[in-house]
Amino acid sequence: MNKKIGFTCAYTPVPLIEAAGFSPFRIFPETKAPDQSGHLLHDNLCPHVKKVLDRALADDLPDLEGMVFINSCDAMRRLADAWHDARPNDKIALLDLPSGVNSLSLNFLSKEYERLAKMLFEWNDTDFSEEIIKDKINTWNHLAGVVKEIEGTMSNGYFPGYASGLQHIINTVATDLTNTALLMAQEYAQPKALASKGRVPVYIFGNLLFDPKVYDLFEDYNIHVTASDFCTSSRFITPIDSKADENIFTSMAISYLSQTPCARTMDTTLPGSIAQRIVEQAKMSHAKGVIGFTLKFCDPYLARIPMIRQALQKESIPFLMLEGDCTTGSMGQQQTRIEAFTEMLGV
């Protein structure tokens, strides 16, 4: 059994973790640990960061060989700061992630990924091997391809339980191994049941929605999730175009920075492009409405909601905005609003 490397952000290149001989372990904010993180940081931080820190403080984690943090937002920076305090013996890698995409930022991120790779191989006392990295990237890309296929099926028809199954696969690659998730995905690609009718097609987006049960709840609330864009959904399985550059790390940087970004990453030539992207994705997935689901206190997303709302309004696409706290309990509280939304959309 490989030793585990913890991480929290979708910009973490899992193939590097596996190439160094580790298993990835994405720390989901799912815990019964007591709420202590507010004492070390502040209560007004996003529940993702707070619950992950609660897990660290309560030792509600498997054995970790180290942690990889990405400097993606203020709250994540604070989590990295607090980790030193909560688990002083952990090895920690903190990567700077540029906010915009240009040649300088790609070059810089390439160096950051290279730094991480060397660090990980060193942590495992293994010789650095670009060949192994490329091999792991191939498996990763293979998985990304199958996941895309599953998503295509999901957009074209409603198969009960299919969305939660996909999330289960994505969670497996985040907490186990790519090979394991790939086998699951290959078996899952073809739906076992026939397509059903009667659900309202809705596109959902936001930051964190990792619990497969939430997707079942959406179905209970009469929704067919046609596609989703979350840090914990297929966006996490970013295919890496190995041929984008001669340097494998530059290829990784290009792939991670150029593909569907999290709200914190911007295209400076098109300010607010996240809004247009969501409109396009909703249309492409044949959705009749859009639900935004973000965690409370998540500045990168919350600051973009007005522009997203405006863009959807312009296209006459109904929009429901929900704020949550990483628990299915918070979804329960939203049930009436979601059901009213689907009723309004009709079938």
Place this chain on the structure above:
Amino acid sequence: MMYEHFDNAVKGISKTLEQDPEGIHARKKYVLGLSKLGKKLYTKDENIAWCGVTAPFDLLSAMGVTSCFVEFVGAMLAATQTAGFFFEEAEDSGFATDSCAYHRAVMGAVLKNAMPEPDFIIGTSSPCTAGLAIVENFAKQYKKDFFILNIPQNYTKDTINYLAAQIEEMTHFVSDHTQRPLSKKKLSLALENFNTCSGIIKDIYELAKTKPSPVDNKILKDFGTVVALLMGTQEGIDICQAFKDELSHRIATSQHLASKEHIRLMWIQNRIQYPFPINEMLDDLGAKVVVDELNNVTWELMDPDNPFESIAKRMISIPFSMNTSERIKTMKNLATDYQIDGAINPCHWGCRQGTGARGLISKGFKDINVPVLNLEIDCVDSRNLAKGQIETRVEAFIEMLS
């Protein structure tokens, strides 16, 4: 509205200064300088850039750009008690009430067309991603070009080179918009002015360390953050010199001995921006804020022969750019240098960057036996202010320190 405010301030302060040409009046000269900048921002025919807090204002100034960080306007709206109107506008448009009120106020002003339209926008990833998100909203709203300076949080050769290259690229971006190339001569002069200011500011802070300190609770309020807007100019030098003269004069005339200073305090991050009599309250309690966290020179002198690298090093060296342990280390050094008895941390509601480190900061100060008062307060939005509660907590804290 804001133009009138700045214009009135310029006229009023200029008149006061004319009536007492021999007087030092450092704070008045400082407010005058900022009001002139504010007036320019609201004047047509200027090249205007809205920026993030850590943008290189000296470099922009050398390129003939009138620039300012957007939070400055948020603070001004709060100080003039006009922010409420803009909060409502921003909130009605969907900006979350639990986001930073500096940003909400200024976003409301943009939506209400109360902000001057910029020629372009320069965002900075430090101090906060929330600020970057807001300037992206600016760029979308105004349909203006947008440049981001990514400020890495590690101080290494690679990160310095990366930021230096971005700064150089920014000069091309600016030139493309102003149709003026960067003048090396003007940049050298701006950096020399910056260095002169830095030297004087260091002297000011040395004077402030005197026990009892010649400062009062207001004189250096938010000075370090805001004076950066003027440091590349002769006006900046004159203002800094006035502060140095004023503190020296207070010491020379023993005024500092007459002031009540039973308790020496550090103020963490920013002050409260709307009218709230905390300074008077501290005066009454014999407590004096002798140092603000951001009143600190953390950079080396700028090298005019190597301008971009110098500016990059400066930008990364600002404690907010680096990780919290570096920030705490800097604060601990200040605590020792200024011999403080306690610190006040106004945990600005909605600030994940500064306030997000609340517990770590308290813990850091505990290591050096300095108590910290964490005030849960919104420094810009006074609508939910629990005045009595804040007063009681401050009184109890000072009593405990006494």
